[in-house]
Amino acid sequence: MMVEQSPALIVVVPLMCALITPIIGLVKKEWCYYWVLLTLLAATVFSVVTMGRVLSEGTIRYFLGNWDPPYGIEYVIDHLNAMMLVIISGISFLVAFHSKESVADEMPGRIVFFYTIFLLQVTGFIGIVITGDVFNLYVFLEIASLAGYALVAIGEDGAPLASFRYIILGTVGACFYLLGVGYLYMVTGSLNMLDLAQLLPELYHSKVILVAFAFFMVGVAVKMALFPLHVWLPDAYTKAPSSSSALLAPLMTKVAAYVMIRIMFTIFEPCFSMEMLPVTAVLSWAAVIAIIAGAVMALAQRDLKRMLVYILVSEVGYIALGVGLANRNGLTGSILHILNDACMMMTLFLIVGAIVYKTRTRTIADFRFLHRKMPLTMAALVVAGLSVIGIPPTCGFFSKWYLILGAVDAKQWIFAVVLLLSSLLNAVLFFRVIEYAYLEPRAEDDHGHEEEGVIIRIEEAPVTMLLPIFAGVAGIFLFGIYSGKIISTIIQYAVPTCF
Amino acid sequence: MEVIFSVQPFAAVLVVLGGAFLILFTGEHRRNLRETWTILTSLILFSLVVSLTPTILRGGLIEFTLIQLTEGVALQLRVDEFGMYFGLLASGLWILTSFYSIGYVRGLKEHGQTRYFFNFAICIMAAIGIAFSANLLTLFVFYEILTVATYPLVIHKETSEAIMGGRKYLVYTLTAGVVILFAAIWIYSMTGTLDFKPGGFVKGHGTSSTLTLLFFLLIAGFGVKAAIMPLHEWLPTAMVAPTPVSALLHAVAVVKAGVFGCLRVILYVFGPEVLHELDLWLILAYVTAFTVIVSGMYALAQDNLKRRLAFSTINNLSIIVMGAALITPHAVTGSIFHIGSHGFMKITLFFVAGAIYVKTHKQNISELDGIGRQMPITMGAFAIAAAGVAGTPPVCGFISKWYLALGCLEAKQIVFLFVLLTSAMLDIAYFFPIIFNSFFKKPKDGVVLHFNEAPMMMVIPLSLTAIISVVLGIFPSAIFNFFNLASLAATKIFGGM
Numbered sequence: 001m002m003v004e005q006s007p008a009l010i011v012v013v014p015l016m017c018a019l020i021t022p023i024i025g026l027v028k029k030e031w032c033y034y035w036v037l038l039t040l041l042a043a044t045v046f047s048v049v050t051m052g053r054v055l056s057e058g059t060i061r062y063f064l065g066n067w068d069p070p071y072g073i074e075y076v077i078d079h080l081n082a083m084m085l086v087i088i089s090g091i092s093f094l095v096a097f098h099s100k101e102s103v104a105d106e107m108p109g110r111i112v113f114f115y116t117i118f119l120l121q122v123t124g125f126i127g128i129v130i131t132g133d134v135f136n137l138y139v140f141l142e143i144a145s146l147a148g149y150a151l152v153a154i155g156e157d158g159a160p161l162a163s164f165r166y167i168i169l170g171t172v173g174a175c176f177y178l179l180g181v182g183y184l185y186m187v188t189g190s191l192n193m194l195d196l197a198q199l200l201p202e203l204y205h206s207k208v209i210l211v212a213f214a215f216f217m218v219g220v221a222v223k224m225a226l227f228p229l230h231v232w233l234p235d236a237y238t239k240a241p242s243s244s245s246a247l248l249a250p251l252m253t254k255v256a257a258y259v260m261i262r263i264m265f266t267i268f269e270p271c272f273s274m275e276m277l278p279v280t281a282v283l284s285w286a287a288v289i290a291i292i293a294g295a296v297m298a299l300a301q302r303d304l305k306r307m308l309v310y311i312l313v314s315e316v317g318y319i320a321l322g323v324g325l326a327n328r329n330g331l332t333g334s335i336l337h338i339l340n341d342a343c344m345m346m347t348l349f350l351i352v353g354a355i356v357y358k359t360r361t362r363t364i365a366d367f368r369f370l371h372r373k374m375p376l377t378m379a380a381l382v383v384a385g386l387s388v389i390g391i392p393p394t395c396g397f398f399s400k401w402y403l404i405l406g407a408v409d410a411k412q413w414i415f416a417v418v419l420l421l422s423s424l425l426n427a428v429l430f431f432r433v434i435e436y437a438y439l440e441p442r443a444e445d446d447h448g449h450e451e452e453g454v455i456i457r458i459e460e461a462p463v464t465m466l467l468p469i470f471a472g473v474a475g476i477f478l479f480g481i482y483s484g485k486i487i488s489t490i491i492q493y494a495v496p497t498c499f
Numbered sequence: 500m501e502v503i504f505s506v507q508p509f510a511a512v513l514v515v516l517g518g519a520f521l522i523l524f525t526g527e528h529r530r531n532l533r534e535t536w537t538i539l540t541s542l543i544l545f546s547l548v549v550s551l552t553p554t555i556l557r558g559g560l561i562e563f564t565l566i567q568l569t570e571g572v573a574l575q576l577r578v579d580e581f582g583m584y585f586g587l588l589a590s591g592l593w594i595l596t597s598f599y600s601i602g603y604v605r606g607l608k609e610h611g612q613t614r615y616f617f618n619f620a621i622c623i624m625a626a627i628g629i630a631f632s633a634n635l636l637t638l639f640v641f642y643e644i645l646t647v648a649t650y651p652l653v654i655h656k657e658t659s660e661a662i663m664g665g666r667k668y669l670v671y672t673l674t675a676g677v678v679i680l681f682a683a684i685w686i687y688s689m690t691g692t693l694d695f696k697p698g699g700f701v702k703g704h705g706t707s708s709t710l711t712l713l714f715f716l717l718i719a720g721f722g723v724k725a726a727i728m729p730l731h732e733w734l735p736t737a738m739v740a741p742t743p744v745s746a747l748l749h750a751v752a753v754v755k756a757g758v759f760g761c762l763r764v765i766l767y768v769f770g771p772e773v774l775h776e777l778d779l780w781l782i783l784a785y786v787t788a789f790t791v792i793v794s795g796m797y798a799l800a801q802d803n804l805k806r807r808l809a810f811s812t813i814n815n816l817s818i819i820v821m822g823a824a825l826i827t828p829h830a831v832t833g834s835i836f837h838i839g840s841h842g843f844m845k846i847t848l849f850f851v852a853g854a855i856y857v858k859t860h861k862q863n864i865s866e867l868d869g870i871g872r873q874m875p876i877t878m879g880a881f882a883i884a885a886a887g888v889a890g891t892p893p894v895c896g897f898i899s900k901w902y903l904a905l906g907c908l909e910a911k912q913i914v915f916l917f918v919l920l921t922s923a924m925l926d927i928a929y930f931f932p933i934i935f936n937s938f939f940k941k942p943k944d945g946v947v948l949h950f951n952e953a954p955m956m957m958v959i960p961l962s963l964t965a966i967i968s969v970v971l972g973i974f975p976s977a978i979f980n981f982f983n984l985a986s987l988a989a990t991k992i993f994g995g996m
Contacts, residue, residue, distance in 0.1 A: 389673075391647055392640035398568070401684065408688040416684070420677040427673050431650075431666075439657050484568040 003049055007062040007075045010046045010085060011127050014039055018119035025112030032115040033100050039119060040093040043126065047085040054082040055489065061132070069132070070192035076132030080335065080494035084129040084258050087339055091250055091346050092122045094468035099243035101462050102353050106241045107154055114154065114243070121147035121247060125255050134181050134267070135191045137259065141177065141223070145170045148252060151244035152236045162235035169232040173222025176215045183212035196267050204272050213272075216263050217279060224256030226283075226320050227290030230313045234297075237309045242353030245305070249312055250345040254338045257319045261335070264323065265496045274326050284324030288418045290317030295425035304362045305352045307429060308345070311388060314422060315341045321415060322403050328499040330406025335491045337399035340387070340479055344396060347384040347472030351377055354461035354469065367437040372456040378437050380469045385430030387476045390423045395480035501559035508576040508631045509563045511547045511586070512624055515540055519620035527613050534601050537616050541594040544627070548583075548590045549979065555583045556980055556987070568636065571692045577633030579697075580988035581767075581835060585759050586630035587979050588839050592751050592846055593623050595960040599850055600743040602956025606857040609741065614651055619744070621648035626752040629759060635683045635693040638763065642679070642724075642756060646672045649753055652744045653737045664736040671723050671733040679720035679760075682713050686768070695763055697991040699770020707777050710769070714779050717764045724757025725820060726813045728790040735809040742853030745805060750812055750845035755838055758816050762823045762834070766992050771826045781912075783824040788918040790817035795925030802863045804852045807929060808845070811888060814922060815841045821915060822903045828993045830906020835985035836975070837899035840887070843968045844896055847884035850961035851877050854953035859946065864933055869942025871934075873951050876958055880965035882934045887968050889926035895971035898982070 017039040025032050053060055054077055062075040077085070096118065103114055124144025131137050149170070153163035185191055187208050188199040203209050218229075225233040233253075237245045264273040274280050294314025301307040319341070322334025354377050356362055359370070371378045387394035400419060407416035460466065479486065518540025525533040551561055555578060565574040578586070600619065604612050625648060628641030646669075654665035687693050690704045701710060719730065726734045734754065738745055748754075765774065765783070774780040791814055798810035815837070822834025854877045855861055855870065871878035887894030900919060907916040942948060952958050967978060975982035 386647060391643045391676075393574075393644075397640075397643075401680075402569075404681065404684045405688055408685050416681060420681055423677055424673060427669065431669060435662065438651075439654065439662060481566060481574070484566055484573075487569065488567075 003053065006046045006050045006053070007060060007077055007130060008064065010043055010050065010089070011123060011130060013046070014043050014119050014123040014126065018116055018123060021116040021119060022112055025115070029111045032112055033096075033103075036096050036115045036119060037093070040089060040096050040122065043122070044086070044089040044093050047082075047089040050077055051082040051086050054079060070190045070195040073136050074132040074192060074194075075130050076194065077130060078494070079490050080261065081129040081258070083335075083339065083490050083494070084255070085126060087254070087342050088122065088125045088129065088251055091342055092118075092125070092247060094346065094471055095243060095247045095350065098246065098350050098353060098465050098468040100464045102242045102357050102465070105357055106243075110154055114151075114241075117147050117150045118243075118247065121151060125251055128255050129258055132193045133191050134184065134193060134196065138174070138178055138181055141174060141259075144252070144255070145174060145223075148248055151248060152240040155240040155244065157239075158235070159239040162239045166232045166236040169222055169229070173219045173229075176219030176222070178219075180212040180215035180219060183208050183215070187212075193262070193267050197269070200267070201269060201272075204276060210277060213263075213268060213279075214277065217260070217283075220256050220260045220263065221286075224253045224260065224320070225313060225316055226286055227293055227313060227317060228286070230290070230294075230316070233313060234306065234309045237312070238303065238306045242349070242356055245309075246346060246349035246353055249309070249349050250342040253312065253316050254319075254342050257316070257323075257334075257338055260320075261323060261331075270326070270496045270498050280324045280326045282324075283320050284412070284415060287317040287321035287324055288415060290314060290320065291418055291422045292425075295422050295429065298429050299425070302363055302365060304355070304364050304367075304433065305349075306362075307364070307433075308348050308352065311426065311429065312345060314426075315345065315388075318399070318403060318419070321419070322406060325403075325406040325410050325412065325415065326499075327406050327409050328495055329402050329409050331495050331499065332487060332491055333399050333402030333404075333406055335494055336402055336483060336487065339486070340395035340399045340476075343472055343475040343479060344384050344387050347380060347469060347476065348388075350465065350469050350472060351381050351384065354465045357465065358459055358461055364433055364436050367433065369440065369456045370437040373459050374461060375458065376466055377461055377469065380473045381437070382434060383473050383476055385434065387480070389426045389430055393480045394476050395483065396476075398480055398483035501554070501557065503554055503559055503561045504563065505561050506563055507547060507551055508561055508578050509565060511544055511590075511631070512576070512628050514543050514547060515620055515624035515627060518544075519617050519624065522620060523613060523617045525613075530612065533613065533616065537597045537601075537620065538594075540620060541590070541597050541623075544623070545590045545594055548586045548627070551578055552583060552587070552979060555580055556983060558987070562633065572634060572636050572687065574637050574640065575633040576628070576631040576637065577695075578631050579695075580984045580991065581759075581762070582630045582632070584835060584839065584981065584984040584988065585755065586627055587981070587984075588755070588842050589623060589626040589630060589752055591979070592747060592842060592964075595963055596743055596747040596846070599746070599853070599957050599960040602954045603741065603743050603853055603857060606954055606957070609655075611655065615655060615741070618648050618651045619747075622652070622748055622752055626756055629756045632695075634695060635686070635763075635768065638760065639676070639679055639683055642760065643676050645753060645756055646676060649748055652748065653740045655741050655744065656739060658739070661739045664733075664739045668733045668737050671730065675720045675723035675730075678716050682716035682720065685713055695767035696770075697767060697988075697994070699766070699768055699773055701769055702773050710773060711777055711779060714764070714769055714774075714777075717768070718761060718783060721757050721760030721764060722820075724754055725761050725816050726754055726757070727761075727787060727817055727820060728793060728813070731790070731794070731813050734813060735806050738803075738805045738809045742805070742849055742856060745808075746846050746849035746853065749809065750849055751842045754812060754816055755842065758819050758838060761820050765820075765823045765826070766831065771993065774826060780824050780826050784821050784912070784915060787817040787821035787824060788915055790814070791821060791918055791922045792925070795922050795929070798929045799925065802865055804855070804862060804864050804867070804933075805849070807864065808848050808852060811848075811926070811929070812845055814925070815845065815888065818903065818919070818922065821918070822906055825906050825910040825912065825915065827906045827909035828989050829902050829909050831989040831992060832986045833899045833902025833904075833906055835988055836902060836982055837896075839981050839985075840895035840899045840968070840971055843964050843971065844884040844887040844894065847880050847961055847964040847968060848888070850957065850964065851881040851884075854957045854961060857957065858951070858953045866943055867933065867946075868936045868940035869946045869948070871938035872942065873947050873949070874953065875950065876952055876962060878934070878937050880961050881937075883965045884968055885926070885930035885934060887972065889930060890923045893969060893972040895968050895975070897972055898975050
């Protein structure tokens with residue numbers, strides 16, 4: 001029974017629990033933390049169960065309220081969104097686990113509100129990926145976005161303004177998406193994705209369809225912060241509280257990337273997406289610029305979190321590039337990178353949260369002696385950094401491998417070179433941080449004999465922070481080493497067969 | 500061919516990894532225990548590697564597939580003769596270096612010793628992984644680990660000079676890594692495999708211009724660590740690292756990993772046939788010959804002992820690659836054998852430089868006059884090793900040079916014979932003044948005239964490596980069948996022709 005209803009439960013449980021959170025907060029606000037953990041643990045379990053079912057039975061179709069599609073809303077879970085569900089619920093669980101001290105520290109008066117919105121945010125993400133209905137997707141997209149605006153706005157000075165800019169651009173993006181939905185409905189009379197996929201091919205030459213497709217792409221590109229539509233992202237994610245940005249940064253862009261893949265390869269046929277409009281070319285070039293521009297902008301940052309935010313812009317470019325290459329290896333790399341980058345970004349943002357909690361600074365130049373103060377956190381930072389650079393056997397290397405393979409297969413040498421170049425730019429970025437955190441410049445001929453120098457006591461972040469961080473580190477290694485397994489059991493079914 | 504599936508090669512890698520983490524978690528406060536881990540790990544590793552030797556000598560292979568990464572490529576270890584050779588060398592020398600390191604860091608009361616030993620162990624793990632890699636991707640994985648793990652050792656002193664050296668090292672090696680990755684992906688996209696095969700596997704794929712480009716990309720990529728000019732700049736700069744690091748890593752593990760990669764590319768990816776067809780071998784041989792001569796000249800001009808040794812290293816590395824580029828059976832045998840014989844001799848020389856530094860804090864050759872009387876064992880070892888590098892019998896350098904010279908004749912390229920001989924002359928020119936001055940010149944300040952050696956922890960390893968150099972020269976196969984392995988590898992490569 002539970003197993004059969006698990007697709008609905010994944011959405012309903014966080015949604016209902018979000019509404020119950022304020023009531024629990026009335027009794028005792030510290031309980032909210034445990035409540036959220038419990039909820040997300042349940043969501044994770046449901047996701048894993050659903051994933052197991054998808055792996056053994058294939059695609060699951062769940063008719064909400066037993067209304068037959070295309071009239072009712074349908075949840076469709078195939079390999080791609082089963083994986084997304086596990087990523088979303090897993091990461092939000094870890095971020096929630098990490099948030100205990102950080103939330104109490106950064107926004108002591110707003111714990112209850114924060115956790116309520118946190119759960120709504122997760123609900124939004126899960127809804128977006130699980131639904132098989134384009135309008136339902138819009139609804140969840142708005143839930144996620146509105147929760148996101150709120151999560152950003154409770155941040156430090158300047159956060160409300162950043163959130164306001166995010167609202168404006170985010171709403172514009174959502175409007176584009178909604179217009180696209182409207183156009184499709186106008187022509188086909190259907191909102192169900194599978195139904196649309198069957199109805200649309202006959203109409204591919206209609207101008208309305210082309211416009212709808214273009215609107216979809218622009219709308220989603222805003223949400224995934226694809227260069228040059230990324231302008232809302234740096235401020236919003238830097239100024240948001242640590243826990244908010246740790247939730248939003250890894251997931252929001254990835255969920256939007258998922259929507260893009262859905263639109264391009266499920267709702268529309270891959271050949272349409274690739275041939276009717278020069279979408280893939282535009283996408284690839286935008287991605288290439290994003291990769292380079294993101295990394296270069298990151299070079300100019302003195303604030304670690306802001307640097308990561310620009311790296312995120314660059315990482316989004318990787319995913320878009322894989323989609324834009326539109327061949328088997330490229331798309332495999334892209335989907336693999338959704339998983340890997342979510343894991344890396346979560347780890348990195350959690351690390352920033354831990355550093356801020358302990359040292360109250362994010363300025364890279366102030367990181368001197370941090371490796372003695374927080375040895376474990378710093379070790380995790382090194383691993384995550386190496387993964388972003390793409391040093392094997394961390395997971396970042398393997399997605400890069402497939403992306404470059406895709407570029408070489410497509411004979412797009414420039415894209416391959418850009419991917420490689422971005423590795424080097426990332427190396428500069430992270431080794432700069434590592435140098436600040438690990439090195440204690442000494443005079444010539446001074447061996448800095450043991451026990452000398454500044455005595456720094458170990459002041460490591462609390463266990464609630466370290467555990468999720470190291471779960472992320474473990475993920476970075478495991479997803480790397482088992483990337484072949486992940487691809488052969490999940491991702492290869494998520495890539496359209498026509499490639 | 501007998502292929503045995505065994506977890507042993509992977510166990511060797513894991514043992515070192517485990518040892519490294521034991522070292523890390525034991526930490527500064529229990530340093531005797533920490534040093535025990537280093538020694539213990541090196542001994543276990545060595546016995547594991549040695550236990551693989553009999554199978555390999557019988558002509559078999561030992562294989563272990565860790566995990567399938569993608570179609571046609573797995574994270575896979577396969578021990579063949581060449582890998583066995585390099586594995587034996589790296590693991591054997593690690594034992595001696597461990598003892599020496601302990602003497603060195605304690606003698607100098609270095610900071611950050613735990614970090615030092617931890618990264619050292621990771622480097623060895625990577626070197627063993629490189630030796631046993633079955634394909635280009637696995638090799639690349641370990642190669643990158645090696646790159647990253649060496650960085651903390653290069654910047655160990657944390658002076659601005661060391662930090663600059665570290666940055667330069669990273670720029671060179673990470674860029675090289677990217678180039679290798681690009682070429683590897685291209686080859687995979689073209690052939691669908693990356694498995695090393697004696698005699699090469701790219702034959703019949705791609706156009707000749709593509710193959711030429713790929714060959715030079717790969718050689719340029721691995722050539723950075725092998726310090727082929729003009730990609731050598733990082734190596735002398737990286738000599739700011741503590742001496743045992745220079746000794747093991749810059750004489751054996753890191754640079755030899757580069758050379759090992761070059762040889763894998765020449766002999767196991769492209770292979771004699773393709774290289775002959777496209778005439779690539781000759782170009783590579785000329786480039787390396789240029790390096791051989793020019794680095795020898797550079798070495799003459801260095802006053803810092805470690806820098807002079809660094810340029811001598813560059814010289815010898817290029818001799819090895821040049822030998823392989825000639826791709827005749829004798830040249831390849833000599834080239835592979837020289838990896839080991841140069842390893843033993845050069846590590847002795849670096850050990851000596853470190854011993855002198857720990858004892859007298861001298862780094863420059865001009866200050867070493869008369870030091871032979873204070874440290875006769877150390878300088879005696881130096882004399883033996885230096886003579887060996889120059890190719891004097893009965894030290895092992897002679898054997899490799901002999902085979903390399905034969906190879907030049909076999910390839911009918913008399914030019915390279917002259918290059919070899921000139922390089923030997925240059926070796927004599929830059930080593931013999933040191934030996935002469937240290938024994939026969941009037942001592943300078945700070946050199947005492949009575950016997951006053953470095954700690955035994957350092958003197959014993961360096962004497963041992965000097966002795967091994969001589970033993971290998973007289974009985975090339977006496978120690979772990981070094982010569983047999985080298986010639987077996989050459990036979991297999993050319994057997995396929």
